[in-house]
Amino acid sequence: MSLWVDKYRPVSLAKLDYHKDQSAHLKKLVEGGDFPHLLVYGPSGAGKKTRIMCTLRELYGPGVEKLRIEQCQFTTPSNKKLEISTISSNYHIEVNPSDVGHNDRIVIQELIKNVAQVNQLDTTQQKNFKVVVLTEVDRLTKEAQHALRRTMEKYMSTCRIILCCNSTSKVIPAIRSRCLGLRVAAPSIAEISQILITVCKKEGLTLPHEMAVKVAEKSGRNLRRALLMCEACRVQQYPFNIDKEISEPDWEIYLRETATMIAQQQSPKRLLEVRARLYELLTHCIPPDIIMKGLLKDLLAVCDGQLKAEVVQCAAFYEHRLQQGQKAIYHLEAFVAKFMAIYKRFLEEGIADIF
């Protein structure tokens, strides 16, 4: 039994539920039997991958769905062995080069050259190019992105590259100017709830409209998350109970408690306690920038006007440092300490004003 997310993933461009115009455009693009390099971007859970797979299917037929996982080995100039897993069919290969960290340049150089330098044997029946799908391009190092530049032009005749990322801010302009950008916006609440209801109907369940909207709102316009949440609700209780709270991940609740602790008391002792909790979150592999954003969201609720602006500025400042630095805990803690200082000063001023 597969999850609903996979089970009801649309497989052809015609079946996509939203952004119909875009699907029509993609279809036209593929009809010619050829397309430029693509750069697909949008928030997570908006259906970027689904669209890519649909496009490939449109291009090559059902053969692309026969996937296999392979391990590829690369050797760096300093003789270090790298291993990366790729997902490929006869027509395309998908890889996430950022898996190998700062050695991603080697993967890009070798892999694309390997794929691109092989010509298709029988060009009468097949397309004369293969497709390389690179995911999480925004996490590629600058060197790797530079490595992509000329490669994209050079091997245009045998290879097309589809890049997939959350934001184009971190993609260098040279690559952006070589690709056709496709923006996949997140589906609206109404669209998500509609999809949830249809999926439930296909499962033979009835999902009340209010419940669907509630789930959709909770999901933060992330369709994948919405479907998973919906399925989780179904497992917990059926028929759906509208009044019941939709369960959230444990770590979100834990994070909210942490934020409350910070707002309650501002002292070195509390800071130490918060630190332990932050470590706890980090050891459970919650990404530090998510922790930071979660904390900010909850902390802002207790602040007012001018203070909010100040807190946001610090959050942005420390998050930037966090990205540059080595260890996340320093920066998270620095943010918490800074917030405590600002907040305490604000409270004391408030008290002073009263007297």
Add this chain to the structure above:
Amino acid sequence: MQAFLKGGKVSTDKSKVDSPVPSSSAAKKSKDGKLKIVPWIEKYRPKNVEDVAYQDEVIAVLKKSLEGSDLPNLLFYGPPGTGKTSTILAASRQLFGPELYRDRVLELNASDERGISVIREKVKKFAQLTAGGTRSDGKPCPPFKIIILDEADSMTKDAQSALRRTMERESKTTRFCLICNYVTRIIEPITSRCAKFRFKMLAEDILSSRLKKICDEEGVLIEDTVIDAVLKTSEGDMRKAIMTLQSASRLCGKDGTISREMIYNISGVISEDYLDKLIRKCSRDSYEDLDKAIQDVIMEGFAASQLLNQLHDRIIMMENISDKQKSIICEKMAEVDKALMDGADEYLQLMALFSTIMYQTCHES
């Protein structure tokens, strides 16, 4: 010497006439009768130096040196899409002709391994080979080889310094051509050894005339207003403009006409209305509204860097805030831009920027 020069000239002329440049040959039908499709950026890459648009000074110098069948070491720099790579590729083609081109030109770009070891071995070895002054068919050709180091600003400092001595010692047989976007990233000793050429951002009329020419040849129906839209979104980058044009013509199929919205959509530009809405939100002094608006920006998938770019133009032109406020906002923008380049979170950075703008518009006036 005179004869040699003459011969050199003849050979370049000849190469111009009958050089089956790979990119153009790819457009021909392949053996099985299938039409191969070439991206327009390759198809319309200038075939000889004179075709390169707008870079008059560079072309004049290059033409002079081509007539003399000699080149200095070159350093091309300038924004992307201004024709740097095209120029040197065309020049070396003219110099050597299609057959010799392969033996005489070594093109290394950032996609090749280019650490210090490669400079020491591959480049040095190639540089040390002597080149004859005649071609296989007996015609004379310049007695040197060209090494093109594309995207040289992504080379390490060590690799660059390894080049220094090689450049001088092999000057008899080898010319180097370095291409980069930022001349500041090239170390001083290298720049002083090269003739530097800056490539200018292309002017709009040049761009539009080229685009129209391409449209004519490809049989694409396009209105002048749409061309303007392409120009506006491409910011003087020829490659981007052509890329946008081709994508648009592919998207709308064989007989559809290209609309302005489509161009904006493809190039990822944020619509003016959306931007207006955002700026209006700032003047309302409600943090919650702002938060929602920024969330929406992220959800719509707009790139923060793009937003920053367009917002900057707007802020400069805004009339209801003073110059001092503008400078404060612009300073914040610069900080945010740097942070974004470093990989900081988009939501937080945008929030920081917009709360600054909000503070400036609502509290400081």
